[in-house]
């Protein structure tokens with residue numbers, strides 16, 4: 001059965017450009033409930049750990065830099081079938097392919113600087129949530 005929670009981040013570019021409020025407004029209007037949230041930052045080393053699955057990819061070093069340039073906003077969202085619903089909501093990884101009205105279509109600058117992260121499975125949502133939050137920081 002699909003879970004009802006997912007993990008997301010607003011990436012450094014989008015925070016720096018002042019899009020936190022607008023992005024969260026879209027997410028809430030989309031029916032996602034925020035159950036944990038913090039403004040924090042990643043060192044390049046921690047960004048590399050977070051995106052460890054991409055270690056062998058040619059964009060890994062650059063991704064580590066982009067993700068550690070400045071603060072991020074990390075949050076946990078609740079909705080039925082959250083992981084899939086949120087991936088659809090944010091749009092394709094490459095904004096050129098993202099559907100109209102999706103967060104990435106509106107706020108991504110490029111394939112790499114694509115505004116938000118969304119977990120790709122229930123298992124990864126749980127791992128990524130515990131990367132940023134203790135149990136006590138999550139509602140419910």
Ligand code: ATP
Pocket residue numbers: 051054059063092093111112113114116117118119120
């Ligand atoms: P995320 O994990 O951030 O939600 P995603 O699951 O849509 O994104 P992944 O394949 O997991 O996509 O890639 C992780 C991130 O690495 C992307 O969001 C993007 O910032 C960057 N990225 C992915 N592919 C490329 C690429 N070909 N060139 C540059 N950066 C890339």
Ligand code: MG
Pocket residue numbers: 118120
């Ligand atoms: Mg991913």
